[in-house]
Amino acid sequence: MNKNEKFVITINRELGSGGRTVGRILAEKLGVPYYDKALAKPLEEKFNMDSEELERLKSDNLSWWESIKRVLVLGENAANSSDYYEEGKSDLVTSEAVLNAEKEILYSIAIEESCVIAGRSAFYVMNGFPNRLNVLIQASKEHRVNRLINKRGISEKEALKIIKDVDLSREEYLKNNAHTSRYDTRNYDLVIKMDGKTEEEAANVIMAFIG
Numbered sequence: 001m002n003k004n005e006k007f008v009i010t011i012n013r014e015l016g017s018g019g020r021t022v023g024r025i026l027a028e029k030l031g032v033p034y035y036d037k038a039l040a041k042p043l044e045e046k047f048n049m050d051s052e053e054l055e056r057l058k059s060d061n062l063s064w065w066e067s068i069k070r071v072l073v074l075g076e077n078a079a080n081s082s083d084y085y086e087e088g089k090s091d092l093v094t095s096e097a098v099l100n101a102e103k104e105i106l107y108s109i110a111i112e113e114s115c116v117i118a119g120r121s122a123f124y125v126m127n128g129f130p131n132r133l134n135v136l137i138q139a140s141k142e143h144r145v146n147r148l149i150n151k152r153g154i155s156e157k158e159a160l161k162i163i164k165d166v167d168l169s170r171e172e173y174l175k176n177n178a179h180t181s182r183y184d185t186r187n188y189d190l191v192i193k194m195d196g197k198t199e200e201e202a203a204n205v206i207m208a209f210i211g
Helices: 019-030 037-047 051-059 095-112 141-152 156-177 199-210
Strands: 008-013 071-073 092-094 115-118 132-138 190-193
Touching: 008 019, 019 115, 019 199, 095 115, 132 199, 141 156, 190 199
Parallel strands: 008 115, 008 132, 132 190
Antiparallel strands: 071 092
């Protein structure tokens, strides 16, 4: 990746690893915008769905590429572009349409400005963008559990359940839709294990890798 040209850095991360914070610190160091859940807002507006509904759709054990397998009934204020409707059923939208909208949003951002994007399956969606760096932030189960306990004030049992559920959901989504595993290191240029590191130190590792 050439940081002197327009670039995109994608941060995929395990829940509880601190990857989102790493991405935010990295963006500050590079002087570029940082995006994560904020990307859901344009999707919510386009399809008149809240973020929870969108995440449920994305985590469903079905393929984004099978256009008729899954549809969501839209509200009366839903997007009116015919590109996002199943033919013959104007009140329905396919899951593929949501993915297409997400791709449009990510690419429109990347074309306009250099940025750091955490999550949103950006490493896969931005696969065709020429000047990019894909980073995976990982951590041991113990590290992740302790971070969730401290951050959310929950029990160890609750933290373990949340991690298990989120890991399964994210892995199924990528396997079904991108036909890859989030743990396949071939998807990334750099993999960082957070054990023994602060988020600042991890961001510095990425800065040193960029050069």
